[in-house]
Amino acid sequence: MSKIKSKLPHVGTTIFSVMSKMAAEHNAINLSQGFPNFPVAPELVENYKKVIEGEYHQYMPMPGSPRLLVEISEKVSKHYGRNVNPEEEVLVTSGATQAIYTVIQAIIHREDEAIVLDPSYDCYAPSVELAGGKPIHVNMEADFSVDWNKVEDAISAKTKLLIINNPHNPGGTVFSEADMQAIELIMERNPHVYLLSDEVYEFIHFEQKHISVNTRKAIRERSFIVSSFGKTFHVTGWKIGYLVAPKFLMEEVKKIHQYVVFCVNSTAQQTLSNYLPQADLSQLGEFYQKKRDFFRGLMKNSRFELLDCQGTYFQVARYNEISNLGDVDFATEMTQKHGVAVIPVSGFNKDQHDDHLIRFCFAKDEETIIKATEKLCKI
Numbered sequence: 001m002s003k004i005k006s007k008l009p010h011v012g013t014t015i016f017s018v019m020s021k022m023a024a025e026h027n028a029i030n031l032s033q034g035f036p037n038f039p040v041a042p043e044l045v046e047n048y049k050k051v052i053e054g055e056y057h058q059y060m061p062m063p064g065s066p067r068l069l070v071e072i073s074e075k076v077s078k079h080y081g082r083n084v085n086p087e088e089e090v091l092v093t094s095g096a097t098q099a100i101y102t103v104i105q106a107i108i109h110r111e112d113e114a115i116v117l118d119p120s121y122d123c124y125a126p127s128v129e130l131a132g133g134k135p136i137h138v139n140m141e142a143d144f145s146v147d148w149n150k151v152e153d154a155i156s157a158k159t160k161l162l163i164i165n166n167p168h169n170p171g172g173t174v175f176s177e178a179d180m181q182a183i184e185l186i187m188e189r190n191p192h193v194y195l196l197s198d199e200v201y202e203f204i205h206f207e208q209k210h211i212s213v214n215t216r217k218a219i220r221e222r223s224f225i226v227s228s229f230g231k232t233f234h235v236t237g238w239k240i241g242y243l244v245a246p247k248f249l250m251e252e253v254k255k256i257h258q259y260v261v262f263c264v265n266s267t268a269q270q271t272l273s274n275y276l277p278q279a280d281l282s283q284l285g286e287f288y289q290k291k292r293d294f295f296r297g298l299m300k301n302s303r304f305e306l307l308d309c310q311g312t313y314f315q316v317a318r319y320n321e322i323s324n325l326g327d328v329d330f331a332t333e334m335t336q337k338h339g340v341a342v343i344p345v346s347g348f349n350k351d352q353h354d355d356h357l358i359r360f361c362f363a364k365d366e367e368t369i370i371k372a373t374e375k376l377c378k379i
């Protein structure tokens, strides 16, 4: 049988799948892939049960359930003071991943460039390549801060998109007011560039509060803002998220969305439109802050050096005191020998540079965190 020509020849299975599979094979505690292992809100489950017994089993309208679109626009107004038109400026997507893919297909033409800040979430660059474009990778600094001069230097006449992720996975950083101003300046000086802001961890931030692009009048009319119900309501398996963008941009995105999925799972949409008015997101940051502090407290006597963590449910750690191995080998050893699966941070870097860092996911119940940290403290 002849082989087909690959569109992504350098891409293999993602590091998340590799580590989760290895965790299962070696019966290791899985702190690798980013998903919670505690129960979701009982009201959400009750709602889903009612919906599944009801009549919401057929296609929803292409952009999303009209009620959910309204609920999302109210959420954006409540949290960010921005009024968006539910019919024209909101799109329900199959997770943030599909929103990101579809935006990139809509904006990037052959030979266009998109700026990606590394370490970066793994779906950005391949989506640019599939559109025929070129991802231009700019490395963040060692502490995951961004040198915005480097970003601006990477922009050319061919640049169409600047992709940011805030709060940041894996770094656990949250952009400051100065970062937001720097982004605004770059956008002002480069009117040919659009912004894709991945804000899936928008409600998971700690001492440094998250500033959404939704609140920035100077740039939001040229921006795509991506959210994930999976992250916000601990239901990553539902794969449901949404996109906010001005009408002139959204029109092009919808042309592609209709051929990628047409519309998103009807029962999840109906459940979320019932649940959103009663959902209280004001405690989510605190909820994860307690988990972060619990994890960090139990790791105090370990030989891992924990970096600052201001948002997301990821904690990055340096392991120089423990091993000289590269991070992929070290993560493999941790999974196979020490029984805790983690993600090597070099997997998020295009140039694979290895700062000897690993990422833990602390979105776990107390028992899992206790068991994992007991093992980690013995390494």
Ligand SMILES: Cc1ncc(COP(=O)(O)O)c(C=O)c1O
Binding pocket: 034, 094, 095, 096, 097, 098, 121, 165, 169, 198, 200, 227, 228, 229, 230, 231, 236, 239, 240, 241
């Ligand atoms: C930064 C970032 N963006 C996007 C996603 C994908 O979100 P979803 O599961 O809603 O597609 C993730 C999931 O881990 C993520 O960490």
